[in-house]
Amino acid sequence: MGNETINAQQRDYQAGSCYIELILDSKGESKDFRFLEMDDTFLSLLNWQGNQSEDLKGSDVFRQWPQDFKKWQALCTNAVSMQKTQELTYWMSEDGRVSTMTAIPLNEEKLVLFLRPNDVLSAEQQEQNARKEVLRMVEPLFSSKNFAVALIEFTGGEYRYIKNNPLHLKLTGVSEITGKKLSEIFKGDLFQIVKQTMDQAISSTELVHFERDYELGDRKFTLQTELTSILSSEGIPFILSYSKDISEINKFKKENQQLNNRLSAMFNQHAAIKIIFDVNTGKVLDINPSASAFYGYTEAEFLQLNIQDLNLNPVDLQKDHQKKQEHGSILFSSLPHILKDGSVRLLDIYSSLIWDGTQQFSFSIAFDVTERETLRQMLVHEEELLRTTLQSIADGVLTMDRKGRITSLNNAAQKITGWSSEEVQQQLFSDIFTMYDERIKEKVKLPIDQVIHKGEKIVSGNTAMLSTKQNQWIPIANSIAPIKDQSQKIQGAVMVFRDTKKENEHLKQIEFLSYHDPLTKLYNRHYIEEHFTCFTQAENYPITVVMADVNGLKLTNDVFGHKAGDELLKATAKAIKSACQEHHIVSRWGGDEFVLILPKTSPGEAEEIVGKIRETKIVLSQNGGLDASVSLGFATAHSEDKTIVRTLKEAEEHMYHQKLLDGQSYRNSIINTLLATLFENSTETEEHSQRLLHHCHGIGRQLGLSSREMDDLALLSLLHDIGKVGINPAILNKPGKLTEDEWKEMKTHPEIGYRIAQATPELAPFAHLILSHHERWDGKGYPHGLKAGEIPLACRILAVADTFDAMTNNRVYRSASSKEVALEEIKHNSGTQFDPMIVEIFLSLFNQEQKQF
Numbered sequence: 140m141g142n143e144t145i146n147a148q149q150r151d152y153q154a155g156s157c158y159i160e161l162i163l164d165s166k167g168e169s170k171d172f173r174f175l176e177m178d179d180t181f182l183s184l185l186n187w188q189g190n191q192s193e194d195l196k197g198s199d200v201f202r203q204w205p206q207d208f209k210k211w212q213a214l215c216t217n218a219v220s221m222q223k224t225q226e227l228t229y230w231m232s233e234d235g236r237v238s239t240m241t242a243i244p245l246n247e248e249k250l251v252l253f254l255r256p257n258d259v260l261s262a263e264q265q266e267q268n269a270r271k272e273v274l275r276m277v278e279p280l281f282s283s284k285n286f287a288v289a290l291i292e293f294t295g296g297e298y299r300y301i302k303n304n305p306l307h308l309k310l311t312g313v314s315e316i317t318g319k320k321l322s323e324i325f326k327g328d329l330f331q332i333v334k335q336t337m338d339q340a341i342s343s344t345e346l347v348h349f350e351r352d353y354e355l356g357d358r359k360f361t362l363q364t365e366l367t368s369i370l371s372s373e374g375i376p377f378i379l380s381y382s383k384d385i386s387e388i389n390k391f392k393k394e395n396q397q398l399n400n401r402l403s404a405m406f407n408q409h410a411a412i413k414i415i416f417d418v419n420t421g422k423v424l425d426i427n428p429s430a431s432a433f434y435g436y437t438e439a440e441f442l443q444l445n446i447q448d449l450n451l452n453p454v455d456l457q458k459d460h461q462k463k464q465e466h467g468s469i470l471f472s473s474l475p476h477i478l479k480d481g482s483v484r485l486l487d488i489y490s491s492l493i494w495d496g497t498q499q500f501s502f503s504i505a506f507d508v509t510e511r512e513t514l515r516q517m518l519v520h521e522e523e524l525l526r527t528t529l530q531s532i533a534d535g536v537l538t539m540d541r542k543g544r545i546t547s548l549n550n551a552a553q554k555i556t557g558w559s560s561e562e563v564q565q566q567l568f569s570d571i572f573t574m575y576d577e578r579i580k581e582k583v584k585l586p587i588d589q590v591i592h593k594g595e596k597i598v599s600g601n602t603a604m605l606s607t608k609q610n611q612w613i614p615i616a617n618s619i620a621p622i623k624d625q626s627q628k629i630q631g632a633v634m635v636f637r638d639t640k641k642e643n644e645h646l647k648q649i650e651f652l653s654y655h656d657p658l659t660k661l662y663n664r665h666y667i668e669e670h671f672t673c674f675t676q677a678e679n680y681p682i683t684v685v686m687a688d689v690n691g692l693k694l695t696n697d698v699f700g701h702k703a704g705d706e707l708l709k710a711t712a713k714a715i716k717s718a719c720q721e722h723h724i725v726s727r728w729g730g731d732e733f734v735l736i737l738p739k740t741s742p743g744e745a746e747e748i749v750g751k752i753r754e755t756k757i758v759l760s761q762n763g764g765l766d767a768s769v770s771l772g773f774a775t776a777h778s779e780d781k782t783i784v785r786t787l788k789e790a791e792e793h794m795y796h797q798k799l800l801d802g803q804s805y806r807n808s809i810i811n812t813l814l815a816t817l818f819e820n821s822t823e824t825e826e827h828s829q830r831l832l833h834h835c836h837g838i839g840r841q842l843g844l845s846s847r848e849m850d851d852l853a854l855l856s857l858l859h860d861i862g863k864v865g866i867n868p869a870i871l872n873k874p875g876k877l878t879e880d881e882w883k884e885m886k887t888h889p890e891i892g893y894r895i896a897q898a899t900p901e902l903a904p905f906a907h908l909i910l911s912h913h914e915r916w917d918g919k920g921y922p923h924g925l926k927a928g929e930i931p932l933a934c935r936i937l938a939v940a941d942t943f944d945a946m947t948n949n950r951v952y953r954s955a956s957s958k959e960v961a962l963e964e965i966k967h968n969s970g971t972q973f974d975p976m977i978v979e980i981f982l983s984l985f986n987q988e989q990k991q992f
Contacts, residue, residue: 154255155181159215161248162196169216172197174797175249184238184254191891204232206293206341206376211240211373218242218250232296237375251447270301271844273369280304280381287362287382289363291321291337294375298337300324310362311759312355320338329353331438335784338376350385360386412505414446418492421445424500435479435509446877451475451483473508498701533637538544540631543568543587555615555638557608575604575612577652584617590632595618605636614639660703662726667734671783674736675776682783683745685735685751686790687715687772688798701888710757711769718751732768734787741774742845749846770798772847792904793847800905827944831856834940835933840982842932851933859912859937862892889913908933912941917971927974935974939965939981942973956983 146735157177160849167732174195181187201208210229218225221244228239240929241253270292280288282987287307291298298321308316313324325333332351340347347366352359362382390508406413406427412434413427426441434441436450451474476486481988486505491500529536535552539545556572563571568585576583586597598618604616617636621629653667674682689711697706715733716725724736737745749771757769778785778853835852844852863871868882889910896906909924911934918926946961956964962985969978 147959153251155179155184156251156253157181158250159197159250161215161219161250162810163248168213170217172212172215174200181254181709183904184256187529205338209231209342214242215250216238216251218244219247230294231371264504270375270377274302277379280379285383287384287439289316289377289380289382291380292375293337293378295343297321298334299377302655306964307345307380307382310360310382312358336364336366337378339369343368345363350389360384361389410508412486414503414505415493416446416499416503418499418501421447430505430608431675432894433478433484434476441478449476451477452622457883473512476505485512512543517939535634535636535638537634538631539568539587539634541629543585543632545571546631549746552636555613555636556605560870573606575606577604577614578602583633587619589630590621591629592621594623594629605925614643616642656727659709659727661712661716661733662724663730664726664734667724667728667736669724670724675740675779675783677779679738679743681739681775681777682786683735683737683740683775684775684783684786684790685726685737685740685745685749685771686794687711687733687735688770689731690768690770691799707757714755714757714769715752718748718755723748734790735773736783740775742846743772746846770794772850774799774847790835793850794846796850796905828857831937831940831942834938834984837984838936838940838977838980841984844932848933851908852936854902855908856935856940858892858896858902858905859909859941860888860892861895861909862888862890864895865891886913890922905930912937914938915972916974920972930974935977939973940976943981 155178158175160173160175162171162173163564164170176581197208197211212227214227225242230237235992236256238254238256241248244250281304287310289303289307292301300316302318303834305315311324320328321334331843350363352361356748356804363385364382369379389824410429412430413428416423418483423441423444474486474488475483484507487506487508493500523946530550532550535555537552544565545563553559574583603615603617604612606612607923615636616639619632621632622631622633636719654662657665692704695707706865719725725811726734728734752771753823767836772790774786774789835856839849839852846901893906893910896902896909908931911931913924914920914930916927917922942965943961947958949955965978969975
């Protein structure tokens with residue numbers, strides 16, 4: 140042998156020793172140990188170097204072999220705690236062989252430990268013997284058909300499978316497992332998990348239990364495993380794996396737990412009130428949180444109560460109710476219950492008897508329906524109120540289902556149609572009633588489909604007619620609307636209708652009165668103003684507006700009474716209406732005024748109509764044959780450039796001018812007053828005015844002047860010198876020639892007359908004619924020096940007539956001239972003082988009169 144072999148043999152057969160001190164925790168328990176001193180043999184056996192191994196902790200020395208550390212720790216702790224020599228033979232990872240350790244305690248913390256190799260067999264032989272020994276011990280277990288059994292050997296720092304039974308083979312899916320390493324069976328994270336569990340079993344003296352989910356290929360399963368660490372007599376560690384597939388058991392447990400959780404949640408989390416009580420004693424056994432919150436009792440307080448403490452029914456009624464419940468005749472009831480605070484609430488209670496195998500009890504589910512009951516009572520009241528209202532209203536109400544079958548008629552509907560509700564029940568509306576539309580003159584169908592399928596509400600006009608049971612047609616106004624339930628689903632339709640015969644008559648009367656004067660039956664002012672735009676259509680031009688005023692209405696009312704005044708207005712309306720055509724619009728404008736709108740009527744045509752009205756005698760026979768007269772004025776709009784309002788204003792002004800001339804008019808008194816003053820203070824006479832009026836109207840007729848222009852001539856004839864009332868009477872009546880100052884004052888009378896007319900509303904539109912009546916054709920007149928056509932026509936006519944009358948009649952300052960001299964003078968001044976055309980007409984008229992005379 141070589142020296143190395145001899146040394147090895149010496150090492151194998153020698154025993155090494157070391158001193159060890161336990162390291163204790165705060166409770167005096169050993170948690171580690173420390174090497175205090177060791178001989179060379181001990182170091183040689185463990186292949187340690189002395190300078191590296193002094194004062195080392197066991198946990199540091201065996202860091203790579205935790206199972207060895209635990210065995211050393213257990214041996215040393217047992218020897219010290221028992222104060223008795225302890226011995227252990229096992230396969231050492233550090234030494235790679237089976238060795239025997241002997242621990243001899245010295246005191247409560249220190250001991251001496253002897254280490255000697257076990258050289259009877261080689262390591263391989265020891266492993267084989269240990270494997271056989273352990274296999275012999277566990278052989279009966281491999282015949283189990285319910286458990287997967289495997290034996291694992293731990294050698295050289297690795298785990299190898301020694302044997303497994305068929306069930307373990309089936310679970311792992313590995314056909315040949317003997318001799319395979321753990322890393323060959325399990326991969327990745329699963330390998331690390333299984334190895335950690337194996338390490339735990341090796342390093343522990345206790346049984347290791349665990350459950351773990353596995354996924355091998357497409358299989359997923361759960362194993363419940365027990366790992367038992369087995370140490371052979373040679374000290375070689377083995378692990379016995381004892382597993383059972385509990386996938387189905389876990390699934391059942393999980394489902395059972397889910398069911399329990401669900402049932403518990405249904406009881407505890409439900410918003411409904413839930414109470415369990417003993418059937419015989421009535422004692423409350425269990426409640427859910429909703430019951431506690433509702434009644435106001437804590438759970439502990441509740442469990443001291445009987446169900447009778449909550450129920451307000453008398454005890455005998457409660458017992459009777461309980462008996463009926465036991466016999467299954469009552470599952471539901473509505474009962475008043477009292478809360479902790481004394482308030483009373485109505486509950487709907489659903490009760491059922493439950494048997495759990497040992498005890499019978501009642502399980503009640505309750506709902507607070509106090510508000511529902513209150514609402515129900517309100518609904519009953521409202522329903523009755525609605526029924527009463529429905530039967531009391533004057534409108535007819537008819538209801539139908541989705542197919543148009545009649546379901547009800549209220550009292551008003553029965554009265555209107557003549558049908559009773561029983562007669563038409565479940566009959567189609569179209570089979571009982573016929574509707575007719577007067578507007579289109581056709582029979583119509585009730586739009587039930589449109590209402591039911593589209594959900595529209597339809598309101599008809601006042602043109603519908605409905606047939607009654609007696610086959611009479613009555614006018615109705617109706618509406619039909621869908622009937623919807625709480626989910627807004629259409630269940631049918633309701634028709635509301637009323638007999639509008641009297642209503643239509645009333646409406647016609649109202650409509651007539653809104654546009655007609657109730658006294659004369661003519662249109663009223665409102666109608667005219669409302670239809671201005673209708674009158675002014677392009678095809679209606681020229682449009683003439685006539686304004687008429689009844690003279691003496693106030694006097695008639697005062698003398699003969701208002702009834703006579705009304706008769707006067709009606710007689711006037713009849714006279715005006717008789718002079719007009721059918722397309723003319725005749726209206727009473729208000730008071731004593733009438734307005735006529737004459738479409739497509741020229742001024743000439745209007746003159747004829749006005750003339751007819753003036754020629755018509757208006758006689759009140761009931762008052763002694765009293766005659767009445769009408770003042771009329773008109774104006775014409777030839778195009779849209781002139782509004783109907785402006786035309787009406789001009790007609791009114793014309794009428795007022797004419798009224799000034801009417802002897803029966805109050806406005807005529809204004810002229811009479813002014814003329815009386817003039818006649819009193821000057822040489823002007825009424826005869827002079829009448830002669831001027833005669834001459835002026837003669838010229839006007841030759842010129843074809845309108846009645847308005849003729850009225851202007853008449854007023855000018857009467858009032859042209861009205862300004863002389865402001866001139867000194869001495870100047871007016873002076874027989875000789877006027878001085879320059881006197882003449883200057885005399886020439887102011889046109890302006891004075893203009894101001895008088897302007898101050899009188901009735902004369903204001905006429906004032907400009909008074910101002911210009913002394914203008915000359917050649918522009919040398921006064922006050923403004925107008926000439927030719929600038930001078931109003933009426934003033935040019937008056938100039939000729941006034942000169943002729945002044946020359947042919949005596950004046951205070953001269954005697955009258957002959958007519959021939961006057962005519963010659965007028966002819967001589969034609970084109971200078973006078974309008975040549977007017978002069979020519981006047982001369983012609985004079986010649987005609989002379990021949991007639």
